[in-house]
Amino acid sequence: MTSRDVGVVFSGGAFFEGPRWRDGAWWVSDFYTHRVSRITPDGRETVLAEVGQQPSGLGWLPDGSLVVVSMKDHRILRLADGTLSSYADLSEHCGGLLNDMVIDEAGRIYIGDFGFDIMAGAEPRTATLKRVDSDGTVTVVADGLHFPNGSVITPDGSTLIVGETLGNRYTAFDLSADGSLTNRRVWAEFGAVPTGTTTEEVIGQLVIAPDGCALDAEGHIWAADAVGNRAVRVAPGGAVVDEIRAPDGLGVFACMLGGDDGRTLLMCAAPDFYEHLRAGTREAVLLAADVDVPHAGRP
Structure with missing residues (x-):
């Protein structure tokens, strides 16, 4: 393992998620301040929107x-000319909060949800995994996933890989x-699929819990x-x-490759993810480290 310097890009968030690199800056959601922001590499923030039902x-x-993503009301919102509007409603297909997504070259959105109320400690x-087409049509394209979360699409557009956090x-x-x-096939396996009947039991059986990627x-x-x-670099x-x-x-809890050469790894860090512990605090930070191999594919 290579030893690297880790620096702070931005601090004072509640819980950062969904990091992306575009047009010379980082773009992130903050679950519990409800903000979607653009943050320059030198730490200057521009708030682009506020999503009352929790952005992801x-x-x-x-x-x-x-x-x-608007998590709690299971919608995808579109931001245009500074105004948010509803792009798709996925309520009937969600067992828990709507979460992370990846968009293919044609503009189709692939998105997962929690599956259950993890914040309340419900039975896992x-x-x-849902696909949202350009006309707003929602189609379930895969089922039986254990907390489908961060997803990527290979550069040739032929393969979608989704992390099953629990x-x-x-899975590819x-x-x-x-x-x-x-x-459908296993792309990387870190341990047996957990068999616990409570959130605590399942988390205790995790070797690696792949989140944003x-x-x-x-x-x-x-x-x-x-x-x-x-953050871990995982081989097939x-x-x-x-x-x-x-x-x-x-x-x-999330990471993304970016920077002008694609070799900066941004990491969303916080003491934990639980809403009742994070919402009233400002302890989340964006960390960055240089890596050797640049970004590829989507997002």
């Missing part, structure tokens, strides 16, 4: 407009020209390990070939 995943449609349940694995699909997912040009994934206080199959640990015991 971010992405851009082919026309360049920003779309934002599997969830679905499943100890990444062939991504067809019509947007369907086929040939980014694909690099060698086909490896940098993943936030939500139970390991680190599941070997961890590199890691960057967060300072001060902070957890890492």
Whole structure:
């Protein structure tokens, strides 16, 4: 493992998620301040929108407009000319909060949800991966996923890989020209699928909990390990070939490759993720470290 300097890009958040790099800046959501912000590499913030029902995943449609996940009311919102409007309603397909997403070249959105109320410690349940087409139509494209979370699409557009945060694995699909997912398979496995019947039991059985992530040009994934206080670089199959640990015991809950050369890893860090502990605090930070292999694919 390579030793790297980890610097602070921005501080004073409640809980950062959904980091993206675009147009020379980082774009992030903050769950509990409800803000979507653009943050320059030198730490200057511009608040772009406020999402009252909790923002999460971010992405851009082919026309360049920003779309934002609104978690608690299960909607995707579109930001245009400074105004938010509803782009799609996924309520009937969600068992828990709507979460992270990835958008393919055609503008189709692939998005997961929690599957159950993790904040209340409910019994864990599997969830679905949904596709949202440009007309707002919602289609379930995969089911039985253990907390589908950060996803990537390979540069050639042929493969979608989704992290199962509570499943100890990444799962891959062939991504067809019509947007369907086929040939489901395990892309990386860190341990057995947990068998606990409570959230605490499941978390205790996790080896790595893949959260927000980014694909690099060698086909490896940098993943936030939500139970390991680190970001890990994962090879196909599941070997961890590199890691960057967060300072001060902070957890890492999302990451993204960016910067002008694609070799800066931004990490969203906080002491934990629980709403009742984070909402009233401002202890979340954005951390950055230089890595060797640049970003590839989507997002």
